[in-house]
Amino acid sequence: TTERSSVTGTAPVLVASNRGPVSFSTSDDGTLTLRRGGGGLVSGLSAIDDPHAVWVCAALGDADRRAAREAPDGRLDLAGHEVGSQAVRMLDIDPQTFARAYNGVANSTLWFVHHLLYATPTAPSFDAGFRTEWAAYQAYNTAFAEALAAEAAPNAAVLVQDYHLSLVPALLRETRPDLRIGHFSHTPWAPPEYYRLLPDDVARAVLTGILGADRAGFLTERWARAFAACCEDLLGATVDHKELTVTLPQPSAGGTPIGRTTRLGVHALGADADFLRERAHRPDVDERLAALRTAVGDRRTIVRVDRTELSKNIVRGLQAYRHLLRTRPEWHDRVVHIAFAYPSRTDLAEYRDYTAAVRRLADEIDEEFATPTWQPLILHVNDDFPRSLAAYRLADVALVNPIRDGMNLVAKEVPVVSDRGCALVLSREAGAHSELGDDALTVNPYDVIATAEALHTGLSMSPEERAERTKRLAAAATALPPQQWFLDQLNEL
Numbered sequence: 001t002t003e004r005s006s007v008t009g010t011a012p013v014l015v016a017s018n019r020g021p022v023s024f025s026t027s028d029d030g031t032l033t034l035r036r037g038g039g040g041l042v043s044g045l046s047a048i049d050d051p052h053a054v055w056v057c058a059a060l061g062d063a064d065r066r067a068a069r070e071a072p073d074g075r076l077d078l079a080g081h082e083v084g085s086q087a088v089r090m091l092d093i094d095p096q097t098f099a100r101a102y103n104g105v106a107n108s109t110l111w112f113v114h115h116l117l118y119a120t121p122t123a124p125s126f127d128a129g130f131r132t133e134w135a136a137y138q139a140y141n142t143a144f145a146e147a148l149a150a151e152a153a154p155n156a157a158v159l160v161q162d163y164h165l166s167l168v169p170a171l172l173r174e175t176r177p178d179l180r181i182g183h184f185s186h187t188p189w190a191p192p193e194y195y196r197l198l199p200d201d202v203a204r205a206v207l208t209g210i211l212g213a214d215r216a217g218f219l220t221e222r223w224a225r226a227f228a229a230c231c232e233d234l235l236g237a238t239v240d241h242k243e244l245t246v247t248l249p250q251p252s253a254g255g256t257p258i259g260r261t262t263r264l265g266v267h268a269l270g271a272d273a274d275f276l277r278e279r280a281h282r283p284d285v286d287e288r289l290a291a292l293r294t295a296v297g298d299r300r301t302i303v304r305v306d307r308t309e310l311s312k313n314i315v316r317g318l319q320a321y322r323h324l325l326r327t328r329p330e331w332h333d334r335v336v337h338i339a340f341a342y343p344s345r346t347d348l349a350e351y352r353d354y355t356a357a358v359r360r361l362a363d364e365i366d367e368e369f370a371t372p373t374w375q376p377l378i379l380h381v382n383d384d385f386p387r388s389l390a391a392y393r394l395a396d397v398a399l400v401n402p403i404r405d406g407m408n409l410v411a412k413e414v415p416v417v418s419d420r421g422c423a424l425v426l427s428r429e430a431g432a433h434s435e436l437g438d439d440a441l442t443v444n445p446y447d448v449i450a451t452a453e454a455l456h457t458g459l460s461m462s463p464e465e466r467a468e469r470t471k472r473l474a475a476a477a478t479a480l481p482p483q484q485w486f487l488d489q490l491n492e493l
């Protein structure tokens with residue numbers, strides 16, 4: 001039996017995500033410094049101008065934990081920090097539980113499954129260590145569900161984000177059946193035959209966890225249908241393929257009632273045109289643009305901007321550039337590849353190894369082609385948002401070649417801020433491809449030679465064609481701005 005909570009909070013709208021809208025660092029004098037995070041969710045939530053809305057997130061490091069502990073009633077004081085009117089409650093989850101849930105399950109397991117990242121002869125291997133991590137993931141999801149249950153007003157709308165929190169909807173429904181619960185997946189969803197890599201109980205818990213929601217949102221129809229296929233295949237759920245609904249046949253172990261139906265929704269998050277255009281013309285961006293122009297001279301540019309993330313396929317992108325230079329010497333001294341590969345998830349050995357592989361290949365390209373007057377590749381590995389915007393403005397070709405990607409906002413942002421028009425080389429496995437495919441140069445991300453050819457086509461495209469395509473790409477990329485993306489989901493709930 002489940003204990004129902006009789007005490008409710010006051011928030012009519014709640015968001016829950018692992019990474020919140022702010023993070024903290026400790027200054028030299030010991031005080032806490034706050035930084036506002038970027039991303040669609042932060043912009044999206046700004047559409048809700050409700051001082052009673054609450055965003056529940058995890059404290060990610062020591063400074064966050066201290067801020068969470070020092071916050072009165074667990075609520076952070078964000079006055080004067082331009083993070084919207086909502087309150088933020090940061091959960092101080094113990095560091096070991098957090099690390100096991102975030103690194104072990106969310107990023108090393110669920111992320112790997114949805115992005116098809118395993119080299120299956122040796123990985124994954126679900127051993128006793130994984131079981132400890134899975135228990136931590138359950139505890140971490142429970143902490144979120146409890147905080148949300150405590151904050152939510154009767155009948156409130158709760159928008160739960162992503163693969164970190166897939167158990168939350170069902171857990172929350174157990175204690176607060178009055179709530180309207182949504183879950184949104186920002187990743188792709190794996191097809192059933194790959195999703196079956198997970199231990200059966202884990203696979204089922206994740207699916208039934210999300211099915212605790214009234215609505216489960218995805219970035220593209222492809223990912224929504226893959227989720228439905230997994231529910232059909234692993235849970236024996238009934239799927240209405242026309243209406244995109246999933247109905248569980250019987251109560252799950254988690255207590256989801258008989259015949260509950262979850263509607264699947266598709267919300268293709270777009271670029272925030274107003275914000276980007278204004279931000280991309282501030283002096284700090286102009287300054288970086290001038291520096292890049294000096295480095296590049298009158299040569300053409302191929303630009304990529306990513307986290308150093310296995311699914312972004314940076315190594316094959318560099319291989320494609322090397323193949324272009326090997327097979328088309330006419331581009332020697334006439335092109336520069338600007339590659340920004342920012343640090344990400346460095347707690348994981350796979351990411352550290354991948355970062356080393358990117359650097360090694362960059363050095364090899366340099367050794368093979370650089371001359372005293374031409375640097376063929378500029379690789380930056382530290383995060384600098386204004387410099388990314390400067391590169392977007394300068395790009396002749398943008399390379400976005402992920403193995404798989406929920407959406408990929410770089411593909412949508414470049415056409416919006418490009419100064420002169422930019423050819424887009426785009427993986428057919430990026431969610432953004434379903435909207436941008438007509439005007440992009442589509443590639444199979446594993447095909448290095450075809451990617452090199454697409455780079456050549458992009459570099460050779462006439463300025464008129466590039467400008468025309470960029471205009472259409474920008475229109476498609478901004479069709480659903482973050483604010484509307486967020487409001488749509490809320491309204492549907």
Ligand code: F6P
Pocket residue numbers: 019039107162185186187344345406
């Ligand atoms: O949905 C994927 C996501 O959570 C994005 O929101 C974000 O781009 C990325 O992963 C960041 O991952 P992390 O929070 O692990 O740095």
